[in-house]
Amino acid sequence: xxxxxxxxxxxxxxxxxxxxxxxxxxxxxxxxxxxxxxxxxxxxxxxxxxxxxxxxxxxxxxxxxxxxxxxxxxxxxxxxxxxxxxxxxxxxxxxxxxxxxxxxxxxxxxxxxxxxxxxxxxxxxxxxxxxxxxxxxxxxxxxxxxxxxxxxxxxxxxxxxxxxxxxxxxxxxxxxxxxxxxxxxxxxxxxxxxxxxxxxxxxxxxxxxxx
Amino acid sequence: xxxxxxxxxxxxxxxxxxxxxxxxxxxxxxxxxxxxxxxxxxxxxxxxxxxxxxxxxxxxxxxxxxxxxxxxxxxxxxxxxxxxxxxxxxxxxxxxxxxxxxxxxxxxxxxxxxxxxxxxxxxxxxxxxxxxxxxxxxxxxxxxxxxxxxxxxxxxxxxxxxxxxxxxxxxxxxxxxxxxxxxxxxxxxxxxxxxxxxxxxxxxxxxxxxx
DNA sequence: CCATGAAGTGAGAGTAACTGTCAAAAGCCG
DNA sequence: CGGCTTTTGACAGTTACTCTCACTTCATGG
Numbered sequence: 001x002x003x004x005x006x007x008x009x010x011x012x013x014x015x016x017x018x019x020x021x022x023x024x025x026x027x028x029x030x031x032x033x034x035x036x037x038x039x040x041x042x043x044x045x046x047x048x049x050x051x052x053x054x055x056x057x058x059x060x061x062x063x064x065x066x067x068x069x070x071x072x073x074x075x076x077x078x079x080x081x082x083x084x085x086x087x088x089x090x091x092x093x094x095x096x097x098x099x100x101x102x103x104x105x106x107x108x109x110x111x112x113x114x115x116x117x118x119x120x121x122x123x124x125x126x127x128x129x130x131x132x133x134x135x136x137x138x139x140x141x142x143x144x145x146x147x148x149x150x151x152x153x154x155x156x157x158x159x160x161x162x163x164x165x166x167x168x169x170x171x172x173x174x175x176x177x178x179x180x181x182x183x184x185x186x187x188x189x190x191x192x193x194x195x196x197x198x199x200x201x202x203x204x205x206x207x208x209x210x211x
Numbered sequence: 212x213x214x215x216x217x218x219x220x221x222x223x224x225x226x227x228x229x230x231x232x233x234x235x236x237x238x239x240x241x242x243x244x245x246x247x248x249x250x251x252x253x254x255x256x257x258x259x260x261x262x263x264x265x266x267x268x269x270x271x272x273x274x275x276x277x278x279x280x281x282x283x284x285x286x287x288x289x290x291x292x293x294x295x296x297x298x299x300x301x302x303x304x305x306x307x308x309x310x311x312x313x314x315x316x317x318x319x320x321x322x323x324x325x326x327x328x329x330x331x332x333x334x335x336x337x338x339x340x341x342x343x344x345x346x347x348x349x350x351x352x353x354x355x356x357x358x359x360x361x362x363x364x365x366x367x368x369x370x371x372x373x374x375x376x377x378x379x380x381x382x383x384x385x386x387x388x389x390x391x392x393x394x395x396x397x398x399x400x401x402x403x404x405x406x407x408x409x410x411x412x413x414x415x416x417x418x419x420x421x422x
Numbered sequence: 423c424c425a426t427g428a429a430g431t432g433a434g435a436g437t438a439a440c441t442g443t444c445a446a447a448a449g450c451c452g
Numbered sequence: 453c454g455g456c457t458t459t460t461g462a463c464a465g466t467t468a469c470t471c472t473c474a475c476t477t478c479a480t481g482g
Contacts, residue, residue, distance in 0.1 A: 134345035166409040173384020198377040
């Protein structure tokens with residue numbers, strides 16, 4: 001229960017050259033996050049107050065707010081989005097779009113497998129707590145905005161192109177729904193398979209007629 | 212400024228047979244809403260407190276919360292969604308899907324033209340205030356759920372069909388983005404035209420190659 | 423190695439969105 | 453009119469979040 005996989009403890013790669021200050025910052029950050037996860041599992045989201053989180057993480061409430069602007073952010077913030085974007089940009093330029101998307105989404109699922117407990121907790125909260133769901137949607141729409149940039153770049157269109165933006169946000173919307181579906185089903189089904197089906201729907205426009 | 216078009220004052224149709232109680236309820240409801248709109252235009256969203264709203268609407272703060280669970284809801288709640296759903300269901304069953312959607316979306320735009328000021332204010336807030344945007348997205352996802360039911364019904368599929376849900380939510384995502392785009396552009400462009408372009412994107416899958 | 427500056431932390435006071443309770447007021451109905 | 457139900461307002465309480473200020477802790481250049 002407290003043996004929750006740490007998301008980003010200092011690996012050998014980034015440990016040595018950071019100053020003591022930076023290392024401490026990372027420590028408190030993850031301390032706060034893990035305190036939060038643990039408390040939420042014990043008591044649920046709403047019942048968990050910032051004060052409790054602060055106490056368990058051994059920092060002051062002020063500090064919690066310094067690290068995370070809102071309570072939802074403690075749960076939701078992750079560092080994956082930029083990685084995904086990078087991954088997408090590094091795909092060969094002549095690869096068909098749907099393939100690129102499939103690949104990147106696949107990678108995302110892979111990565112989230114490493115923190116399966118966290119992923120599950122998030123999915124569960126997204127399902128149960130409206131505030132978290134709302135924040136999640138908002139986060140995804142930001143991701144969508146970045147995705148639109150990548151898409152526009154590759155398609156040689158302007159960032160503000162309506163068509164690109166509509167396309168990316170509809171993609172995001174579809175993916176969000178998969179996540180929700182998965183959470184509703186108790187996270188028993190294979191996320192990868194679900195995503196595959198979703199992408200198929202998105203590729204083919206509408207599931208007009210099934211013969 | 213205070214001459215904002217009332218959304219739903221008692222028209223001849225629903226006035227007479229409602230009891231005094233019901234009529235009063237409607238009155239306070241719109242009083243609260245209009246007080247809110249006015250205050251927000253004067254001072255902005257965050258600067259407007261529930262207390263001020265209550266004061267101007269001449270009710271107690273408690274009452275405000277009784278009518279609207281959150282501050283965002285005062286701005287966002289409307290009665291159109293059920294109408295749209297109904298409209299959708301009443302379309303001929305053999306009409307192509309995209310046509311039905313086009314029609315219903317068109318109707319929605321028509322109706323929002325009647326409350327243009329309100330529509331603009333909402334779009335503006337969605338753009339500027341994260342909390343409102345989040346709530347809006349959440350609302351839209353609820354709408355998406357209902358839409359999925361209608362779609363499933365018509366397609367002869369289960370309500371929980373993944374494909375249907377992904378399709379509808381991607382639709383919603385795309386439409387939300389149009390709204391956002393429109394708001395960002397100062398609401399100068401023709402919303403109807405934008406929606407048309409968006410629907411075209413959604414119909415044709417991806418804007419792969421423009422020759 | 424220590425003095426000076428910068429960054430991070432904690433304590434506390436304050437705001438505002440909600441929640442729950444209870445008694446008074448207002449519409450309902452025989 | 454008189455009892456019954458619904459609605460309202462007053463109030464107290466919780467909690468997320470903000471701001472300010474004094475204090476500690478790290479960085480660094482002499």
